Amino acid sequence: MDLTPHAASAATTSPLRAPTRPAAISAVGLAKSYGDKVVLDGIDLTIPEGTVFALLGPNGAGKTTTVQILSTLLSASAGQARVAGHDITREPDAVRTAIGVTGQFAALDSLLNARENLLLMADLHHLDRREGRRRATELLRRFDLTDAATKPVATFSGGMRRKLDLAMTLVGDPRIIFLDEPTTGLDPRSRRTMWEIIRSLVADDGVTIFLTTQYLDEADQLADRIAVLDRGKLVAEGTADELKRRMPGGHIRLRFAGLDDLESAAAVFGAATPDRDALSLQIPGDGRIPTVRAVLDALDTASLQAESLTVHTPDLDDVFLALTGRPQHEERSPQARRSPDSRMENAR
Missing domain, CATH: 3.40.50.300 (P-loop containing nucleotide triphosphate hydrolases)
Structure with a gap:
């Protein structure tokens, strides 16, 4: 399951929205x-x-x-x-x-x-x-x-x-x-x-x-x-x-109680990076609610339960350096x- 966001290039400006005020x-x-x-x-x-x-x-x-x-x-x-x-x-x-x-x-x-x-x-x-x-x-x-x-x-x-x-x-x-x-x-x-x-x-x-x-x-x-x-x-x-959200590097980190659960989850999320020492799985994602919900739904479908879930998003420093x-x-x-x-x- 690939949750990598299909973001626009970081160096390209987003279309200007029509302002609602003068x-x-x-x-x-x-x-x-x-x-x-x-x-x-x-x-x-x-x-x-x-x-x-x-x-x-x-x-x-x-x-x-x-x-x-x-x-x-x-x-x-x-x-x-x-x-x-x-x-x-x-x-x-x-x-x-x-x-x-x-x-x-x-x-x-x-x-x-x-x-x-x-x-x-x-x-x-x-x-x-x-x-x-x-x-x-x-x-x-x-x-x-x-x-x-x-x-x-x-x-x-x-x-x-x-x-x-x-x-x-x-x-x-x-x-x-x-x-x-x-x-x-x-x-x-x-x-x-x-x-x-x-x-x-x-x-x-x-x-x-x-x-x-x-x-x-x-x-x-x-x-x-x-x-x-x-x-x-x-x-x-x-x-x-x-x-x-347009910056690469955003991810969701799941931590599991044991190595078996970690390996099973890694098989579910194809683009994920496992850390076997920390029993954690890093899944590329933009941190938005639909993305987090999709991760939780995938865990439920696979009858897996994570001990913790944390969302990591780039900050403006990352944006500035990337641009x-x-x-x-x-x-x-x-x-x-x-x-x-x-x-x-x-x-x-």
Whole structure:
């Protein structure tokens, strides 16, 4: 009995499903070159409103370039894109009004306190003083920073700085937020706090999140859809579960009480690999309920009983390595290093 899943090639993208919501971000043939060096090679994206989209890729894959183009900080060499319904080339000011950008490193004035940083951002967004104060108070409460409102930012922990940084992005009430490595350098508790904030922005406010991250578990936890970018091309896109199911290596492991039962089960499952020392049988499979049910039915038919059954599925690390052939690293192009703070730029 062969339960090996007939999956598509790992390096081929799955067909895009028609989104049930309007597109917050769409791109067709988006490309960027510097002379004869191609950084972004004609990518297509469709990101529905009110969802979290994660873009993964190794160093130099084009992640930062993609974010810079979509946030109007960099012009594309070819292709078209619309953000919040506006063409990024013809309507850059309208795009900037609709988005917020939070970079990997918190862009805060350490000489000011938390409230003063938020009021500075309110001024950049041309809010009147009353509305600016109201917005600052609301965001301090939402991010649990009220008690630290008058403390210098220089005294803040990493987690507090990241929360304030995201709060500053929200001063302009953006409908789309680009988050570049939002939890880099944070301890596990602070990371989970940021995850909850991100989830609430989507669930409660309907915000669309475009996330780049080097933490694959972060994409697994947060993203509705994930795309993998490698050498400027999208090599895969889908939900986390869809991407994992397309990877080889998933299997069901059965453990038996004795060698006779193991040998009998091995005869039932032709593609299985027995481990006689551990009295276990490894059966290729995708881990889905129908596959597990088929294994149990086959055991019942053969009047065999396993002592235990465990399902092993590939994780996003396996997906990433299979698609790119190398570990995940953060992209840092020369253009990204010398760019001004994009949030300040968009607020002006």
